Structures are given as C-alpha cells and as structure tokens.
Amino acid sequence: xxxxxxxxxxxxxxxxxxxxxxxxxxxxxxxxxxxxxxxxxxxxxxxxxxxxxxxxxxxxxxxxxxxxxxxxxxxxxxxxxxxxxxxxxxxxxxxxxxxxxxxxxxxxxxxxxxxxxxxxxxxxxxxxxxxxxxxxxxxxxxxxxxxxxxxxxxxxxxxxxxxxxxxxxxxxxxxxxxxxxxxxxxxxxxxxxxxxxxxxxxxxxxxxxxxxxx
Amino acid sequence: xxxxxxxxxxxxxxxxxxxxxxxxxxxxxxxxxxxxxxxxxxxxxxxxxxxxxxxxxxxxxxxxxxxxxxxxxxxxxxxxxxxxxxxxxxxxxxxxxxxxxxxxxxxxxxxxxxxxxxxxxxxxxxxxxxxxxxxxxxxxxxxxxxxxxxxxxxxxxxxxxxxxxxxxxxxxxxxxxxxxxxxxxxxxxxxxxxxxxxxxxxxxxxxxxxxxxx
DNA sequence: TGGCGGTTAAAACAAACGTTTAAATTGTTG
DNA sequence: CAACAATTTAAACGTTTGTTTTAACCGCCA
Numbered sequence: 001x002x003x004x005x006x007x008x009x010x011x012x013x014x015x016x017x018x019x020x021x022x023x024x025x026x027x028x029x030x031x032x033x034x035x036x037x038x039x040x041x042x043x044x045x046x047x048x049x050x051x052x053x054x055x056x057x058x059x060x061x062x063x064x065x066x067x068x069x070x071x072x073x074x075x076x077x078x079x080x081x082x083x084x085x086x087x088x089x090x091x092x093x094x095x096x097x098x099x100x101x102x103x104x105x106x107x108x109x110x111x112x113x114x115x116x117x118x119x120x121x122x123x124x125x126x127x128x129x130x131x132x133x134x135x136x137x138x139x140x141x142x143x144x145x146x147x148x149x150x151x152x153x154x155x156x157x158x159x160x161x162x163x164x165x166x167x168x169x170x171x172x173x174x175x176x177x178x179x180x181x182x183x184x185x186x187x188x189x190x191x192x193x194x195x196x197x198x199x200x201x202x203x204x205x206x207x208x209x210x211x212x213x214x
Numbered sequence: 215x216x217x218x219x220x221x222x223x224x225x226x227x228x229x230x231x232x233x234x235x236x237x238x239x240x241x242x243x244x245x246x247x248x249x250x251x252x253x254x255x256x257x258x259x260x261x262x263x264x265x266x267x268x269x270x271x272x273x274x275x276x277x278x279x280x281x282x283x284x285x286x287x288x289x290x291x292x293x294x295x296x297x298x299x300x301x302x303x304x305x306x307x308x309x310x311x312x313x314x315x316x317x318x319x320x321x322x323x324x325x326x327x328x329x330x331x332x333x334x335x336x337x338x339x340x341x342x343x344x345x346x347x348x349x350x351x352x353x354x355x356x357x358x359x360x361x362x363x364x365x366x367x368x369x370x371x372x373x374x375x376x377x378x379x380x381x382x383x384x385x386x387x388x389x390x391x392x393x394x395x396x397x398x399x400x401x402x403x404x405x406x407x408x409x410x411x412x413x414x415x416x417x418x419x420x421x422x423x424x425x426x427x428x
Numbered sequence: 429t430g431g432c433g434g435t436t437a438a439a440a441c442a443a444a445c446g447t448t449t450a451a452a453t454t455g456t457t458g
Numbered sequence: 459c460a461a462c463a464a465t466t467t468a469a470a471c472g473t474t475t476g477t478t479t480t481a482a483c484c485g486c487c488a
Binding site: 114184 | 239333372376385386398415421422
Binding site for chain 1: 437
C-alpha cells in the first residue's frame with residue numbers, strides 16, 4: 001500500500017479530470033498516469049470505466065444526501081411548518097460545508113452534476129436515480145409543502161427551472177466569474193453567488209401562478 | 215446529386231445524433247451511415263469533425279440570431295421603452311416559430327445549446343462567441359435597460375440563472391415531461407412549458423435586490 | 429523459511445476512432 | 459464526343475480506446 005490508497009488516488013484524479021473534460025473525453029490512461037498508478041488498476045479495483053464513474057459520484061453524493069436528510073429531519077422537528085428560505089439555505093449550507101470540509105471543491109461537484117444530466121451516460125442516470133431518488137423526492141416534497149398555493153405540475157417545472165439555474169450557473173462558475181470580472185472588475189465568490197441565487201430561486205418558486213384561461 | 219444534397223443529409227443526421235448522444239459519443243461512421251453517404255464525405259465537405267459540429271450550429275444559430283435581431287429592432291422602434299415581457303416573449307416566439315417553420319424540433323436546439331455549454335469543446339465555444347457574441351450582447355443589453363434598478367453584476371448572474379433554467383429544463387424536456395405525466399397524468403406541451411417559464415424568469419429577474427450589508 | 433492471497437507491473441489484445449489515399453464515377457463544359 | 463473538374467467510393471492509415479492477460483512483487487501467517 002503506497003502512501004495513499006490506490007483506490008482513492010484513482011478517485012481523486014478521476015473526479016478532477018471528469019469535471020474538467022467530461023467522461024468520454026477522459027481516458028483511463030490519463031487518469032492512471034496523473035494518479036501515478038498502473039493502467040490496469042482501474043479495471044482491477046473498479047471493474048470497468050462505467051463503474052469508476054459511478055464510484056466517483058457515490059463518493060460525494062452519499063455524504064451529501066445523508067447530510068441533507070439529517071438537516072431536513074432537524075428542520076422538521078425544530079419548527080412546525082417548514083419555511084422556504086430555511087429549506088434552500090439548508091441545501092446550500094450542506095452542499096458547501098459538507099464538501100468543503102473534505103477539502104474538495106464544491107464547484108467541481110456542480111460540474112459533475114451537470115455532466116450527469118447532459119452527457120447521455122444512461123447507466124449514470126439510472127445509478128443516481130436508484131441510489132438517491134428517495135432523498136431527492138424527500139427534499140422536493142418538503143419544498144412542495146412549503147408552497148401550498150402552487151399546483152403540483154407548475155411546482156415541479158419550477159423545481160427543474162431552479163435546478164437548471166443552479167447546476168448550469170455554478171458548474172460554469174469560473175467561466176462566468178472571469179467574464180464578469182473582466183467586464184465590471186467585480187469579483188464574485190461562490191458564497192456571494194449563492195446569496196444571489198437564493199432570492200432569485202425563491203422569487204421563481206413563489207411567483208404568482210397565471211390563471212388557467214388567460 | 216442524390217435526391218437531397220449530401221451536405222444537408224449529413225447535417226440533418228449529425229444534428230439529430232449530436233443532440234441525442236453528444237459530440238464525442240457520436241462517430242462519423244454513425245453519422246454517415248444514417249445519412250446514407252460515404253464515410254469520407256464528412257472530411258471532403260466539411261474538412262473535419264470539428265468543422266462539422268460548427269456547421270451544425272451555424273445552420274440554426276444564424277437564422278435564429280438574425281430573426282432575434284430583427285425582432286429586437288422592431289420592438290425598439292415600435293415602443294419607446296422596452297418592456298421585459300415583450301423581450302422574453304420575442305425570444306421565445308423567435309425560437310419557436312423560426313425553427314419550427316423549418317420543420318425542425320426546437321427542443322433539439324436547446325439540447326444542442328446545452329451541449330455547447332457543458333461539453334468542453336473549446337473550439338465550439340470560441341466559434342459561437344466570435345460569431346454570435348454581438349447578438350447575445352445586444353439582447354442582454356436590451357434586457358438590462360429594462361431592469362434599471364438591478365445592478366449590472368446581479369443582473370448578469372440572474373441572466374445566467376435564466377439561461378440555465380431555460381437550457382436545462384428545455385433540453386431535458388422529454389424526460390421531465392415523461393416523469394410528470396407518469397406522476398400526475400398531466401401532459402405538458404412545449405408551449406405550456408414556455409408559458410410557465412416566462413413568468414418564472416420574469417420573477418427571477420425582477421426580484422428585489424438584497425441590500426449590500428445584509 | 430515456505431507458501432499463499434492481494435496487489436501491481438508490463439505487454440498485448442481487439443475494436444473503434446478520425447483521417448487520408450487513390451481509384452472509380454459522375455456532371456459539366458468546350 | 460472528349461476532357462476536365464467535382465464528387466463518391468472502397469480501402470487502408472496510424473492512433474487511441476477499454477479491457478485482458480500473464481508474470482512479478484509484496485506482506486503476512488503457518
């Protein structure tokens with residue numbers, strides 16, 4: 001066993017490279033060489049490239065969803081009715097703190113999440129849904145009960161709007177930030193951006209629902 | 215010359231396949247075989263795979279941006295001050311009508327736009343920015359003047375939030391629609407979804423800006 | 429020390445990729 | 459009809475891909 005476990009070195013390298021280039025664009029040879037391990041190590045420890053991809057997601061989604069579940073349970077017992085702001089802030093706090101505490105970049109996970117959606121990779125979508133679908137539905141349900149005056153279909157579309165706004169803007173955070181810094185000379189931290197995103201998301205979720213026949 | 219131009223048959227096939235699977239996941243052999251043309255035709259007519267990708271985007275972005283520019287100019291002369299709703303409705307109308315009139319699927323272009331952002335493909339991003347950056351900035355500028363009370367940095371972040379919500383939700387339209395149809399038995403057309411998206415986007419753009427020191 | 433499971437190593441595998449070549453074919457023009 | 463350019467075709471090119479193989483190496487317990 002080298003200074004660091006071979007499995008973790010592979011996961012570390014794969015996580016960074018996948019986020020930078022995507023799955024198909026990242027070869028096992030690039031991963032193993034930057035990880036400093038033998039090429040065959042991936043197939044030995046993970047079985048295949050697909051399973052490596054899943055393992056990368058499992059490593060950050062499992063602690064994330066368990067933290068989110070715990071936070072949600074805490075909120076539910078603490079207050080009688082769940083407030084929209086509290087829910088969103090829980091989501092962001094868990095995402096930021098839970099991951100940053102491990103010394104890993106939250107933006108990277110947003111990029112990975114974005115890739116999971118946009119790159120076809122049917123096996124990944126199935127893996128995530130089957131593994132973390134319950135947590136997702138739990139959070140969506142809490143959000144829905146905090147918005148009783150919004151009909152379910154409209155609510156779920158808005159939830160996807162919010163998801164899109166979050167994943168898209170945060171996964172391209174560095175690129176967008178660079179543009180804004182050049183054009184306005186204003187730096188934006190991730191925290192500031194979340195502080196901008198939260199009220200925008202709230203406004204979108206709570207917007208008045210247009211009457212049907214209009 | 216066969217019944218249809220070889221160049222257009224390649225573009226048609228590539229457009230569909232790229233939207234379905236992504237760029238790297240779609241091989242030239244798959245494209246040429248579904249197009250019913252010889253493998254070498256791509257390199258002969260387009261030069262390389264990269265240039266084929268750019269040609270696919272050029273074919274739908276050029277008419278789209280020129281229509282949008284015209285619509286924007288029409289709005290500017292018609293009314294003195296541009297209204298936010300009008301701008302967004304112009305955007306959607308142009309996107310829907312301009313493309314559907316050619317018998318092409320608007321959702322497909324949203325998927326392609328999403329891919330252009332998320333798949334690394336640096337050459338594509340450069341191509342789009344250099345070619346259509348002016349139109350984009352023109353539209354963003356019109357949008358900004360319709361929101362005078364929102365500071366520039368916040369405005370641009372919200373613009374990206376809106377972009378993300380749009381691209382993300384519409385590029386996954388079929389998948390989301392299938393889920394909602396199963397869970398609630400409610401079908402959603404693209405028009406209905408845009409009718410939901412527009413007020414949500416307006417709410418997000420016009421949300422009160424939190425005071426700095428808060 | 430001897431052997432044994434777990435791990436690493438180098439090499440090779442077949443398959444798929446984008447691209448190029450050179451010949452065959454087609455279309456057009458004088 | 460002849461001749462030339464444009465296009466299509468089939469075949470091969472060299473690389474790169476994920477995966478497999480087989481031997482070497484390691485730490486550990488009997």
